[in-house]
Amino acid sequence: xxxxxxxxxxxxxxxxxxxxxxxxxxxxxxxxxxxxxxxxxxxxxxxxxxxxxxxxxxxxxxxxxxxxxxxxxxxxxxxxxxxxxxxxxxxxxxxxxxxxxxxxxxxxxxxxxxxxxxxxxxxxxxxxxxxxxxxxxxxx
Amino acid sequence: xxxxxxxxxxxxxxxxxxxxxxxxxxxxxxxxxxxxxxxxxxxxxxxxxxxxxxxxxxxxxxx
Numbered sequence: 001x002x003x004x005x006x007x008x009x010x011x012x013x014x015x016x017x018x019x020x021x022x023x024x025x026x027x028x029x030x031x032x033x034x035x036x037x038x039x040x041x042x043x044x045x046x047x048x049x050x051x052x053x054x055x056x057x058x059x060x061x062x063x064x065x066x067x068x069x070x071x072x073x074x075x076x077x078x079x080x081x082x083x084x085x086x087x088x089x090x091x092x093x094x095x096x097x098x099x100x101x102x103x104x105x106x107x108x109x110x111x112x113x114x115x116x117x118x119x120x121x122x123x124x125x126x127x128x129x130x131x132x133x134x135x136x137x138x139x140x
Numbered sequence: 141x142x143x144x145x146x147x148x149x150x151x152x153x154x155x156x157x158x159x160x161x162x163x164x165x166x167x168x169x170x171x172x173x174x175x176x177x178x179x180x181x182x183x184x185x186x187x188x189x190x191x192x193x194x195x196x197x198x199x200x201x202x203x
């Protein structure tokens with residue numbers, strides 16, 4: 001009886017340790033397969049990058065807390081630009097979720113993390129939406 | 141004691157551990173009404189942030 005309990009406890013402890021190592025190890029998420037659609041989305045964003053910075057500097061576009069951009073003023077040009085940029089971002093986010101099996105809750109996490117990175121990378125004077133939903137002009 | 145440990149505590153611990161590791165655990169009983177514990181995928185936010193930073197760096201660097 002005692003022997004059985006000892007063995008069972010030992011197995012449980014090993015399983016618990018395995019669980020802890022899963023939580024502690026830093027996972028490596030990546031775009032594992034560069035499909036033509038993903039490649040096009042990345043390339044489009046590279047081409048669009050400098051113009052996006054100009055839109056941001058002019059206060060026409062801001063970074064949302066959902067990892068997308070938003071036209072902040074009534075400008076059809078900025079709105080169209082934001083729509084194209086968001087479409088490409090969505091392709092990239094979806095690729096990360098699908099290729100890393102992040103599950104149904106994955107998209108929300110991916111968007112939130114990309115939004116955080118965008119806030120960090122934003123230049124002084126750019127409009128950014130805080131995780132609380134408040135829009136602020138980034139300070140230098 | 142024996143029944144309580146092997147019949148309740150150990151299966152419960154296994155369900156909790158496997159559930160936490162992202163497995164789907166199905167309780168077998170009435171086949172018409174299976175109890176399903178939803179999969180729980182653990183996402184490492186630090187790893188994800190590293191990936192996001194790398195991608196955004198790549199987009200901004202070569203612009």
